Amino acid sequence: MAWTQKVLRINLTDGSIKQEPLNMEWARDYLGQRGLATKYLTEEIDPKCDPLGPDNKFIMTTGPLTGTMSSTGGRYSVVTKSPLTGCVACSNSGGFLGAEMKAAGWDMIIFEGKSPQPVYLYLENEKAELLPADEIMGTSVWAADEWIHKKHQDPLIRVATIGRAAEKGNLYAGVINDLHRAAGRSGVGTVMASKNLKAVAIRGTRGVGNIKDPARFMQAVSDGKKVLHDNAVTGQGLPKYGTQVLMNVINEVGAMPTRNMREVQFEGASNISGEAMHEPRESDGKPNLVTNAGCFGCTIACGRISTIDQGHFSVENKPEYWDASGGLEYEAAWALGSDTGIDDLDALTYVQFLCNEDGIDPITYGATLAAAMEMYEMGAIDKETTGGIELRFGNAEALCRVTELTCRGEGFGIDMGLGSRRLCEKYGHPELSMTVKGQEFPAYDPRGVQGMGLGYATSNRGACHLRGYTVASEIMGIPEKTDPLTTDGKPELVKAFQDMTAAVDSSGLCVFTTFAWTLEDIAPQIDAACEGDWSPDKLLEVGERIWNLERDFNIAAGMTAKDDTLPKRLLKDAAKTGPATGRVNDLDQMLPKYYEVRGWTADGVPTSETRKRFGLKALSA
Amino acid sequence: MLKALQIEPEKCTGCLQCEMACSYRAEGVFNPAKSRIKIFTFHEEGRFVPYTCTQCTEAWCMHACPVEAIVYNEATGSKDVLADKCVGCKVCTIACPFGTVNYDQDSGVVYKCDLCQGDPECSKACPTEAITYVDADHTGLDRMRAHAAKSAGLDAQQH
Numbered sequence: 003m004a005w006t007q008k009v010l011r012i013n014l015t016d017g018s019i020k021q022e023p024l025n026m027e028w029a030r031d032y033l034g035q036r037g038l039a040t041k042y043l044t045e046e047i048d049p050k051c052d053p054l055g056p057d058n059k060f061i062m063t064t065g066p067l068t069g070t071m072s073s074t075g076g077r078y079s080v081v082t083k084s085p086l087t088g089c090v091a092c093s094n095s096g097g098f099l100g101a102e103m104k105a106a107g108w109d110m111i112i113f114e115g116k117s118p119q120p121v122y123l124y125l126e127n128e129k130a131e132l133l134p135a136d137e138i139m140g141t142s143v144w145a146a147d148e149w150i151h152k153k154h155q156d157p158l159i160r161v162a163t164i165g166r167a168a169e170k171g172n173l174y175a176g177v178i179n180d181l182h183r184a185a186g187r188s189g190v191g192t193v194m195a196s197k198n199l200k201a202v203a204i205r206g207t208r209g210v211g212n213i214k215d216p217a218r219f220m221q222a223v224s225d226g227k228k229v230l231h232d233n234a235v236t237g238q239g240l241p242k243y244g245t246q247v248l249m250n251v252i253n254e255v256g257a258m259p260t261r262n263m264r265e266v267q268f269e270g271a272s273n274i275s276g277e278a279m280h281e282p283r284e285s286d287g288k289p290n291l292v293t294n295a296g297c298f299g300c301t302i303a304c305g306r307i308s309t310i311d312q313g314h315f316s317v318e319n320k321p322e323y324w325d326a327s328g329g330l331e332y333e334a335a336w337a338l339g340s341d342t343g344i345d346d347l348d349a350l351t352y353v354q355f356l357c358n359e360d361g362i363d364p365i366t367y368g369a370t371l372a373a374a375m376e377m378y379e380m381g382a383i384d385k386e387t388t389g390g391i392e393l394r395f396g397n398a399e400a401l402c403r404v405t406e407l408t409c410r411g412e413g414f415g416i417d418m419g420l421g422s423r424r425l426c427e428k429y430g431h432p433e434l435s436m437t438v439k440g441q442e443f444p445a446y447d448p449r450g451v452q453g454m455g456l457g458y459a460t461s462n463r464g465a466c467h468l469r470g471y472t473v474a475s476e477i478m479g480i481p482e483k484t485d486p487l488t489t490d491g492k493p494e495l496v497k498a499f500q501d502m503t504a505a506v507d508s509s510g511l512c513v514f515t516t517f518a519w520t521l522e523d524i525a526p527q528i529d530a531a532c533e534g535d536w537s538p539d540k541l542l543e544v545g546e547r548i549w550n551l552e553r554d555f556n557i558a559a560g561m562t563a564k565d566d567t568l569p570k571r572l573l574k575d576a577a578k579t580g581p582a583t584g585r586v587n588d589l590d591q592m593l594p595k596y597y598e599v600r601g602w603t604a605d606g607v608p609t610s611e612t613r614k615r616f617g618l619k620a621l622s623a
Numbered sequence: 624m625l626k627a628l629q630i631e632p633e634k635c636t637g638c639l640q641c642e643m644a645c646s647y648r649a650e651g652v653f654n655p656a657k658s659r660i661k662i663f664t665f666h667e668e669g670r671f672v673p674y675t676c677t678q679c680t681e682a683w684c685m686h687a688c689p690v691e692a693i694v695y696n697e698a699t700g701s702k703d704v705l706a707d708k709c710v711g712c713k714v715c716t717i718a719c720p721f722g723t724v725n726y727d728q729d730s731g732v733v734y735k736c737d738l739c740q741g742d743p744e745c746s747k748a749c750p751t752e753a754i755t756y757v758d759a760d761h762t763g764l765d766r767m768r769a770h771a772a773k774s775a776g777l778d779a780q781q782h
Contacts, residue, residue, distance in 0.1 A: 069653060071643040210654070211654075298639055303751075326668055
């Protein structure tokens with residue numbers, strides 16, 4: 003039945019470690035991973051708790067298809083209350099750690115309390131130990147990863163760890179696994195740090211079996227792989243260019259957030275695009291991109307493995323950055339590049355390496371830097387604040403230097419670790435923070451892609467593209483083309499994407515499969531693996547249940563309809579160039595209808611009928 | 624005509640589909656830890672390299688086995704472990720110069736690639752044709768063809 007049906011519960015305060023059975027009643031309602039762990043979280047913590055206090059919990063969770071041969075079935079998520087947003091956080095990561103955790107025999111690991119001493123978890127199948135981490139406190143992700151492998155003398159261990167930024171209180175630190183895959187958003191790494199938990203090291207040799215109908219499962223897996231292979235996006239575009247396939251496309255449609263979202267097109271986009279990563283550079287004739295790479299079980303392989311030009315100023319005399327590592331993906335390239343006005347591919351790659359090395363979210367970081375640059379240019383912050391750094395748009399040296407400080411939590415990097423909302427408030431310009439619920443926007447300007455504006459405003463973890471990627475429909479025509487500049491039909495479209503994505507995120511699969519797969523491709527794989535009846539309709543119902551549960555968590559945490567909005571810049575300042583010229587995001591034309599199709603009141607609260615439909619109850623705060 | 628696994632590391636993305644397919648056929652679980660084929664990641668160079676038994680003609684493992692638990696499979700050319708005969712002495716794991724025969728603590732016997740009795744799951748699972756099952760006499764044919772195209776001034780990728 004694909005779940006291992008085992009949960010590992012670790013109380014960091016007293017060091018106790020217990021095994022308990024997975025709540026299968028909840029698994030039938032929430033499937034796994036994002037949904038199921040959110041159910042555990044809402045049952046076990048007060049939504050009003052201090053996200054960085056011992057009452058918050060930190061859950062690492064897999065889905066039923068994690069660790070199986072389903073293409074992309076290697077995902078795990080971290081679910082907790084976010085210190086950046088105060089909302090429920092679910093950050094999803096690929097790489098190999100999730101499958102290793104499943105192969106060790108665990109659906110979920112729940113960390114509670116706070117350890118009195120720095121520790122890391124060593125998990126070898128049934129054997130779980132909390133070991134002292136004093137020697138790796140204050141070290142980077144990469145150093146901690148190496149130390150753990152050496153200490154246990156086992157190259158096959160998979161490691162998830164936090165870097166120095168999280169330890170220094172950076173509010174958007176992620177958990178990095180396998181050196182450069184990230185549960186990146188919403189500060190889940192900061193929560194890990196608050197628990198004095200430096201790393202999780204896993205070796206799993208039990209494997210994943212217990213498939214309900216093995217023959218049907220293998221056929222469904224095989225059918226699914228063929229669909230991914232034959233699709234132009236998942237079979238060609240993503241393997242060749244990675245998510246960076248979007249850089250030029252999004253720029254052309256006038257939805258490329260530029261210079262803190264003052265503009266919607268970036269003149270330097272082609273220099274930092276997926277295509278540019280293939281171009282041989284002048285110095286050594288090699289391209290930035292070494293190869294593409296797959297996460298566990300993934301037959302798409304969109305991952306980028308890159309090198310930096312050894313003669314580039316950022317890495318001159320720093321041979322530790324000359325080797326290949328995880329390169330630029332679209333979200334990082336946009337946030338670090340277009341939003342800061344920097345089109346230096348090597349500088350961006352160096353900064354991407356740093357973000358991985360010390361575990362910060364490049365989206366929030368890049369957008370925070372963009373806000374800081376705007377404040378610097380208007381005089382709200384000066385060189386005294388930045389420590390002498392000329393923080394102007396387009397300054398690649400400043401980007402590199404500030405990133406080093408932010409990753410290490412030093413100097414102006416401490417301010418930068420606040421994220422843009424708190425930083426802009428601190429320096430008197432809250433209107434310059436491009437955030438929803440405290441989390442920074444991803445790479446699609448909602449003036450040029452109207453549905454995304456509604457998606458951002460209503461996303462349960464703050465601004466996010468991965469909670470409902472209507473770009474697929476509005477720009478790419480998947481599953482069918484809608485006009486990006488109209489608001490008609492967008493409430494229904496946003497809801498459909500949000501519900502579908504919540505189900506996919508709960509299965510153990512990667513949401514990128516949905517460029518090619520619909521639930522008609524996914525449901526047969528889940529249905530053959532898991533007990534119960536998993537039709538596309540059932541999955542949509544599960545997705546909608548998850549969405550409402552997350553919403554109820556946020557309401558209980560203190561969010562209201564007032565938080566379902568966008569910064570004034572996107573609602574009042576029209577796009578100046580491109581196809582969306584003259585447009586703002588018309589959120590007010592979409593939001594009331596969205597609440598209606600969700601079965602929520604005009605104040606954005608699920609009605610009692612809606613809650614009843616999904617077996618939910620209002621969460622007492 | 625015997626066939627052999629042809630491995631082209633430059634096509635590998637490191638996804639481990641082959642390891643899962645292998646372990647699933649051999650052990651009934653998706654478990655890279657029990658796979659007969661292994662993908663090695665050379666992170667600093669950005670390379671992924673599949674590696675498994677090449678089925679030596681004069682197989683060291685077969686000759687070293689004191690109980691004749693490794694036998695030649697005439698149909699496929701593979702050297703197969705007879706699990707019920709193996710006593711777990713591990714001499715074969717020492718004898719093999721390539722490390723492709725290994726001991727399994729759970730079963731107490733050694734395991735190695737047996738070409739899935741002539742229908743290797745790894746090659747079927749590989750999404751990029753980094754692992755193919757081809758005429759054993761011509762595992763270099765594709766590379767020869769590419770170089771031949773190049774020598775004639777043709778675009779190797781088109782041919």
